[in-house]
Amino acid sequence: xxxxxxxxxxxxxxxxxxxxxxxxxxxxxxxxVTDKEGLGEGLFADWRYDADGRPRQGFVLNRPxxxxxxxxxxxxxxxxxxxxxxxxxxxxxxxxxxxxxTSFADIxxxxxxxxxxxPVELPAGDHAALAAAVAADPDAEVTVDLEAGTLTxxxxxxxxxxxxxFARRMLLEGTDELGYLLxxxxxxxxxxxxxxxxxxxxxxxGPPNAGRG
Amino acid sequence: MPAPRTLLAKVWDDHVVxxxxxxxxxxxxxxxxxxxxxxxxxxxxxxxxxxxxxxxxLTLATADHSVPTSDRSLPIADDLARAQVERLxxxxxxxxxxxxxxxxPHQGIVHVxxxxxxxxxxxxxxxxxxxxxxxxGALGALAFGIGTSEVEHVLATQTLLQRRPxxxxxxxxxxxxxxxxxxxxxxxxxxxxGVGGGTGHVFEYTGPAIRALSMEQRMTICxxxxxxxxxxxxxxxxxxxxxxxxxxxxxxxxxxxERALAxxxxxxxDDGAAxxxxxxxxxxxxEPMVTYGTNxxxxxxxxxxxxxxxxxxxxxxxxxxxxxxxxxxxxxxxPLLGQPVDxxxxxxxxxxxxxxxxxxxxxxxxxxxxxxxxxxVVPGSNDVKRQAEAEGLAEVFRAAGAExxxxxxxxxxxxxxxxxxxxxxAVSTSNRNFEGRQGAGGRTFLASPLTxxxxxxxxxxxxxxxxxxxxxxxx
Numbered sequence: 288x289x290x291x292x293x294x295x296x297x298x299x300x301x302x303x304x305x306x307x308x309x310x311x312x313x314x315x316x317x318x319x320v321t322d323k324e325g326l327g328e329g330l331f332a333d334w335r336y337d338a339d340g341r342p343r344q345g346f347v348l349n350r351p352x353x354x355x356x357x358x359x360x361x362x363x364x365x366x367x368x369x370x371x372x373x374x375x376x377x378x379x380x381x382x383x384x385x386x387x388x389t390s391f392a393d394i395x396x397x398x399x400x401x402x403x404x405x406p407v408e409l410p411a412g413d414h415a416a417l418a419a420a421v422a423a424d425p426d427a428e429v430t431v432d433l434e435a436g437t438l439t440x441x442x443x444x445x446x447x448x449x450x451x452x453f454a455r456r457m458l459l460e461g462t463d464e465l466g467y468l469l470x471x472x473x474x475x476x477x478x479x480x481x482x483x484x485x486x487x488x489x490x491x492x493g494p495p496n497a498g499r500g
Numbered sequence: 501m502p503a504p505r506t507l508l509a510k511v512w513d514d515h516v517v518x519x520x521x522x523x524x525x526x527x528x529x530x531x532x533x534x535x536x537x538x539x540x541x542x543x544x545x546x547x548x549x550x551x552x553x554x555x556x557x558l559t560l561a562t563a564d565h566s567v568p569t570s571d572r573s574l575p576i577a578d579d580l581a582r583a584q585v586e587r588l589x590x591x592x593x594x595x596x597x598x599x600x601x602x603x604x605p606h607q608g609i610v611h612v613x614x615x616x617x618x619x620x621x622x623x624x625x626x627x628x629x630x631x632x633x634x635x636x637g638a639l640g641a642l643a644f645g646i647g648t649s650e651v652e653h654v655l656a657t658q659t660l661l662q663r664r665p666x667x668x669x670x671x672x673x674x675x676x677x678x679x680x681x682x683x684x685x686x687x688x689x690x691x692x693x694g695v696g697g698g699t700g701h702v703f704e705y706t707g708p709a710i711r712a713l714s715m716e717q718r719m720t721i722c723x724x725x726x727x728x729x730x731x732x733x734x735x736x737x738x739x740x741x742x743x744x745x746x747x748x749x750x751x752x753x754x755x756x757x758e759r760a761l762a763x764x765x766x767x768x769x770d771d772g773a774a775x776x777x778x779x780x781x782x783x784x785x786x787e788p789m790v791t792y793g794t795n796x797x798x799x800x801x802x803x804x805x806x807x808x809x810x811x812x813x814x815x816x817x818x819x820x821x822x823x824x825x826x827x828x829x830x831x832x833x834x835p836l837l838g839q840p841v842d843x844x845x846x847x848x849x850x851x852x853x854x855x856x857x858x859x860x861x862x863x864x865x866x867x868x869x870x871x872x873x874x875x876x877v878v879p880g881s882n883d884v885k886r887q888a889e890a891e892g893l894a895e896v897f898r899a900a901g902a903e904x905x906x907x908x909x910x911x912x913x914x915x916x917x918x919x920x921x922x923x924x925x926a927v928s929t930s931n932r933n934f935e936g937r938q939g940a941g942g943r944t945f946l947a948s949p950l951t952x953x954x955x956x957x958x959x960x961x962x963x964x965x966x967x968x969x970x971x972x973x974x975x
Contacts (some may be wrong), residue, residue, distance in 0.1 A: 304823070306695050306795050307815050310934040315913045319580035321540035321587050329890065331938045338922055347921055364696035366933060367795070370631040371538065372647035391700055393731050394631060398647035423783065436881045451663065453524050463649070465549075471526050473517060475659055478517045478528055485530045485624050488560040488598050491617070491749040 291461035292403060294432040295384065296439075297357040301421050302347055307361060308334055308368035311375040315369075319461060326373055327380030354382075358470045360421060361388040365406075366395025374403040385431045387438070389414050398455040402465065405431060407438055434459055504770035506667050507736050508702050511642040511767070515625045517659055519904035524661040530624040532654045533610045534561040534597065536588040537915070538629030542652035543591040555596035555658045560619060561592050562600040564609045566915045569878050569905035572602055581916065587933040595655070608881020608907045611635040611849040615719065616883055618748025622737035622764040627654060631929065632849045633732075634725040638718035639745065640737035640767050642702070668701035668730060669775040672709035674784035681859070682717035683851060683929065685709070685950035686718055686724040687789035687799040688781060695797040698730030701777065703782040704769070705735050709783035715744040716855045723850045724931050727796040736768035764785065790836055790961060791933050793824035798933070800836075802951065802963050808832035827935055828943050829923075836945070836961050843926040844869070845938070846902075846955040847878030848912035851929035854887050856949040861893040863953040863967050864900040870959025875902035876918065878910040902956065914939045 334346050341350040348363040353463030359378065365388040366374060375398045378386070399406045406414040409417070420427050420441045427441035433455060450458075457464060501897075505513070517526040532555075539561070546552070553559060566581035568574075576582035577751045585602065592599040600607045606617060611632050614620040622640035627633060629651040636643035650660055703725045710718065718735045723735030735741075742761060745751050752760045791799040792806045799822070800807070806825065809832060812818040823963055825832065830839075846852070846860050857879065877897045879885040885907055888894050894904045911918040912930035920926055922940025927953050933944035945961060954964035 293803075305820055306797075307933045308932075310861040310937050314936055314940065315901055315915045317536050319578070319584055319915060321584055322544065323541050333940050338940065346566075350531055353566065364729065365844065367695055368631065368726070368934060370629060372541075372649060390696060390699060392696070392729060394645055394647060399648065401647065428547050451524070452522065453661070465545075465649075465653055465656060468526065468653055468659055468661065471659065473655070474518050474526065475528070475657060476686075482514075482528065483792075483859035484555075484558060486619050486750050487557050488531075488619065488750070489557045489596075491821065492751065492753050 290403060292387045292405065292458040294430060294434070295357060295473070296428050296430040297362045298426050298428050299358045299421050300353055301346055301355045301360045301418065303360065303361040303362050303418055306367050308365055309371050309374040310368055311434050312366065312374040313371065318371060318373055323376045325380070326377040330377040335407070353424070357382055357384040358431065359383050359386045360417060363388055363389045364392055365390070366392040366399070370394045372398045373406045375399045379404050387414070387417065400451070400458065404459065405433060405450070405458065407431065407448045409438070409446065409448065413440070415440045416440065450479070501908045504773040505703055506769040506773045506775065507640065507734055507767055508642060508667050509773070511623055511625065514637070519756040524663050526659050527625060527662045529627050529658050529660060530558060530656050531614070531619055532559045532634070532658070533614055533626065533628035534559060534651070535565055535567040535610050535628070536584045537565045538648050539591065539651055540584065540587045541648050542629070542655060543595070545652040548806050551632040551656045552663060553655045555609060556596040556598070558602070558658060559597045559655070561587055561588060561597050561614055562607055562610050563602055566907045567908045568916050569600055569908050569910045569918055577866055578917065579740055605882050606607065608662070609852065609909055610884065611723065612853060612880030612884065615639060615715070616748070616881060618745055618751035621745055621760070622741060623767050627660065631726040632723050634730070635719050635849055637725070637732050637734040638715060638722040639741050640734060640764070642732055642734065644731040650883050666701045666776040668698055668703050669778035669782045670703050670705045671707040671778060672705065673707050673780060673784050673849040674709055675712065676709060676783045676786065679950060679968040680786050680788055681948045681950060682720040684786055684789040685781065685783065686721045687791065687796065687946065688786050689779070690724065690728050690797045691799040692781070693779060694971070695727060695730055695795045696729045698725065698728040698891045699731050703721070703730045704775065706734060710735060711738065714855060715740055716853045719853070720850055724796065727931060737764050766953040783824065786946060786966065788951050788963060789953060791944070792828065792830060792836060793821065794827050794933055794935050796933060796946060797936065798824055799946065802837060802961070804835070806832055806834050808831050808835065818820070822922065823969055837963060839961045840925065840959060841873060841927050841945070841955055841961060842924040843920055844873055844875045844952050845878070845926055845930060847876065847910050847954050848930035849909070850912065850931045851949050852878060852880030852884065854884050856887050856929065857884070857893050860949040860953040861896040862900065862971050863957065863964060865896045865971070867900055867957055869901045869956040871901070873956055873959050875956045876905060876911060877902050878905045878918070879907050881907045900943065911938050913937070927952050927961060
């Protein structure tokens, strides 16, 4: 169960590429696990480490002073591709609590919101201003306030952002959606009473007929 | 008169459990497909709350992502993969969920076996912890990938919290030329709109070129909807759809079939139903497509030349293209035709069905692949595998010097040991050319099964069209 999402300030990790896909966030070979633990080491593994496992100089996470930063400043369409929830698990395991981008892939956004990782979608102008501020001062800080719906930039200017109101409530309360869904049990039963099942996976109706074109 | 509705709206409306103002819809799920990689944490979540799967009879599991495609009589050598498959087996037994495990005659890639078994039907809602769930939309279902938390939600409640997506019509006019296939249509769409072009939307593929496609070709197109950022892609059901479903193991029979058919015929969008966005492609203008970069939107006609970052106006696009070409070790302006390749992979939920294998075999029959190239042919399911063996296709592949392997995701996601070595080039019929997708440091050219087969013969990226004419292939 996630913690309630409180305002926080942090320096940023700039990763200003567009279309960063979830195969980069966590390569598939790290997906052979059966729990959510220990995925931080796989985060951006092929960008962080060479084939021999040595840190690649130049990749942002390997620069001094990046450890402990809780905000990732990404480009456009962050989290494209695979639906793997291991991506937000790995980002959280590394310590990230928010990703700032001009847009997010749909499945990644939904997965992030369920794991206490806030996807903050910024207008292009504010995003560019923030990127410039971080380029000028790599230790510049932002403040993320979900309740107020504001991101305070290094120059003190507060930029508004929106998050799906239901997901926002879940994050602020530190609850998850399953409790809400379980509470809809009567409505689900009523739906099932008037909508017969389309298939029964336990009982095929006829013999297999493999491979017709 | 009620307002005209799209296909998506009809399927959505039919699955609304509750839709309170301002809150997400509680959407009912008709079919939940489960595999070994994205489900273990969901089952653990259920156990932590003392919950059982609500509707095991609407759930089906298979092991596909991390299973070896070599000899199935041996145990899985990779300890982690073996543990994951064993966990799936235990979880399914505990919750009463039917499982097509490694020993099942119907094991296969989850998006191949759903339609093949007749579980995927028009008008259904289908989810799976896998982004290529979009495949099932080819039959007029609303099908989309979900994360593991949502897998847990569906196991526990058979519902999901969702916001109604916007609609995006992809109209394909005209007629495909010989040797140009569904894979080329979707790669052309992605090259046009980019990998984020469909974010927040569901694609509906319409137009005469789509109507003319077989079910399996429609699946190839819907499969890669997610590569354009759309969680789902749909094709309105028609006689092609109904003929495909009829008589399959889980399809309705007798009077139930007639009732189902009557309902399915009402699903296509009403005249005048509006889409939020639309784009039109001319099928007749398409040629085989191949990707040059590190996302599926970086594709071009096979006779084209690698684009030049210096001629890219947008600075972010320029940077991304330069980075992609550096990873691929390609130079601006060079043609891809003739580019040597090390591996050809024919498989994946995009292109591993019997018709894909028939196309590839038509070009390979009586030929030998270039001896420098490793060619893997991985059927999408055990059913496809048996069918291909019965038709003699497996023997065509073997005689040509290709590896004929067991069913699974294999080198599409490279979790099972089937992978590229660093620096190797592959022509792949799969869906993602991301950095390292087919093995760390590997380089992927996405293309159709025809292009893959032609390239296997040449040892280089090759245009299949002259061979198609010669073989008078079934295209």
